[in-house]
Amino acid sequence: MIEQTPKSFLGFDFSTQRLKAVLIDENYVVRQEADVEFDVDLPEFRTSGGVVRGERGEVTAPPLLWVKALDMVMDRLVLAGVDFSTVEAVSGAAQQHGSVWWTKGSEDKLKNLSSEDFLHIQLASVFAADSPVWMDSSTSADCRALEEAVGGPEELAKVTGSRAYERFTGPQIRKMYRTRPRLYNATERISLVSSFACSLFLGKYAPIDLSDGSGMNLLDIHSMKWCEEALKACGDEDLVNKLGTPVPTASVVGNISKYFVERYGFKSTCKLVAFTGDNCSALAGLRLRSGWVGLSLGTSDTLLLGLQEARAPPAGHILVGPTADAPYMALLCFSNGSLTRQNHRDRLVGPSWDDFNELLRSTVRGNMGYMGIYYDTAEIVPRAVSGRWLWDASGKPLEKVAPQFETRALLETQALARRAHAEDMAFRLDKSSRIVATGGASVNKELLQIFSDVFNTPVYIQEQHANAALLGAAIRAADVWSDHVGLKLSGSELKVSPVATPYSDAENIYTPMMKRYRELVQQVPTLC
Incomplete structure (x- = not known):
């Protein structure tokens, strides 16, 4: 042999x-x-x-x-x-x-x-x-x-x-x-x-x-x-x-x-x-296809989106895609990511994510209509000044709300913003869509559940490597070589684990909230 x-x-x-x-x-x-x-x-x-x-x-x-x-x-x-x-x-x-x-x-x-x-x-x-x-x-x-x-x-x-x-x-x-x-x-x-x-x-x-x-x-x-x-x-x-x-x-x-x-x-x-x-390499490393979302939850949050067509972006960037599965890709970087979440965790409950998540679990999805926009630093998408804004279900501005409602307002409105601005880039969800999460905050299952509900699609985490760009480089070497010589490699399928699936009523809860987010964000002062 x-x-x-x-x-x-x-x-x-x-x-x-x-x-x-x-x-x-x-x-x-x-x-x-x-x-x-x-x-x-x-x-x-x-x-x-x-x-x-x-x-x-x-x-x-x-x-x-x-x-x-x-x-x-x-x-x-x-x-x-x-x-x-x-x-x-x-x-x-x-x-x-x-x-x-x-x-x-x-x-x-x-x-x-x-x-x-x-x-x-x-x-x-x-x-x-x-x-x-x-x-x-x-x-x-x-x-x-x-x-x-x-x-x-x-x-x-x-x-x-x-x-x-x-x-x-x-x-x-x-x-x-x-x-x-x-x-x-x-x-x-x-x-x-x-x-x-x-x-x-x-x-x-x-x-x-x-x-x-x-x-x-x-x-x-x-x-x-x-x-x-x-x-x-x-x-x-x-x-x-x-x-x-x-x-x-x-x-x-x-x-x-x-x-x-x-x-x-x-x-x-x-x-x-x-x-x-x-x-571009990270998108390849996450094996993103059209309708999929790469969600990097770091100091800033970054969305990588696989697209079939290019549309002039109101914010963010459209790039030529690195793979045939996504002819174009969108890149959206949100300044206020994990660091902002951590700052308000400390303010509300102290330095414990367990305590924060326990407070979060005492609220209901949709948060009784409470919403909040938290920009600890000037935001890139949309271009806006730093500050904190809170509203009740009727749209009335508030100075403060109970800590448990703030925990959910922070996370839900962040997730709504990610989806709203993705849709502005011609991104559309379908039955094959999925979110692949990476970055330090991707270990927080409560946060990933909120993203799953807001996007109404399952969330996965990558098993192979924490650095999607580095792994993507090696994967691209293997994939392109494989196509070049006509030999399929056995490990070419993405290895991910499902961590969150949307509740059956997620769309009914968050579609109206998406519309409200688009209206409320207009009240936030923009950067010149």
Whole structure:
């Protein structure tokens, strides 16, 4: 009997504060992990939280930091005993919106790397500047100029999936073109962090993928090509060449470079699947399809929605989907998530979720009509000032209500807001819909039951891994490789556990409350 050679798949996540790696086998079981924490493991770069803060809202990161972190994480995988000769494909995720500026001649250096030396030593001189990252807020003037050039914020959102945001790559490129023209002209290629990371493995410039590329304010999400008006507003006629041609996210972009074959023992046929943004990778990791919801319950709450069509979003973002099951994806980030829930838990009952949940259980679904909006910090969706507002069943504003009613008002109104704004993005629930919850608060079954009732759909939690973006990178490597070679892998189905199902009367209770939420939120002062 011929023994089959084991197959494995490697995923990376170049996040803001860490570089993480995970190895899964052909059954999609996690076999090995490693990580490098930038501030701790690479103190010579003097980052705080993985970034360097400058003046007037500038936030950057040195790309050489990410290169050296890759050297370190590869060595840690070696020490952990990973056999790279079994790896059939590699893919990755990265923080979105950040840009990497390669000097002229950089691709030649990528093509001629010596396996005898570290990457960070050989690539020390290839970057024209530190990389602006998603936390940067220094491009307000460039955002307004971009919107004006394309016909206004609504038109830009219609074409690119988002109005102009300071952190997006297009405004960042425009600022560089406007304020540092010599650097712009000396740049041979502009990569996203994801395509930069892929380039390190490919040994040449890797293309930007459509999913991450649609978070730049530069890509026409309908034609899947660069928007000419946006390019003209952000750079010169050479910008299209500096960006290269984007490719579908589920693309094999080539084989791993000779450097990794010789230094680490990868097989020369190991495929590289296009790297993508972390939120895009998370959607893939959660196996979201159209009508499904990825619910990340963290410091802020994030909804990832699989969509069949793109509609100009009134808030949030529409991106090209990373998988065939969801041609488009919506991203909605709510500033007031777990931290706000925790703050009001402390105020109402002290530092115990058990006590909070006990108070919650003393109320009824629908909360006798009491509703509340709690913004401890200015909200993104919708754009609103911080504050707290309470109403009774008749819509009368209240200064305070009994603590038990506040506990349910906090959670129910948050869940109603998530659904209302998802529906504004053309999201529709059907009988096949489900919520897949991740993040720290996903262990709170009382909270998940409220989301199940409000969305009138079952809630599941993912069993495989807490980091959906990292796992998604390895899963994408396996899925795309599987399609590429025509071999179905046994572990490709999503592994989730059901934790909450809606009560039979949930729709009757929460549909009228949804209408009330839409009316009440209009009373909250908006941000200019």
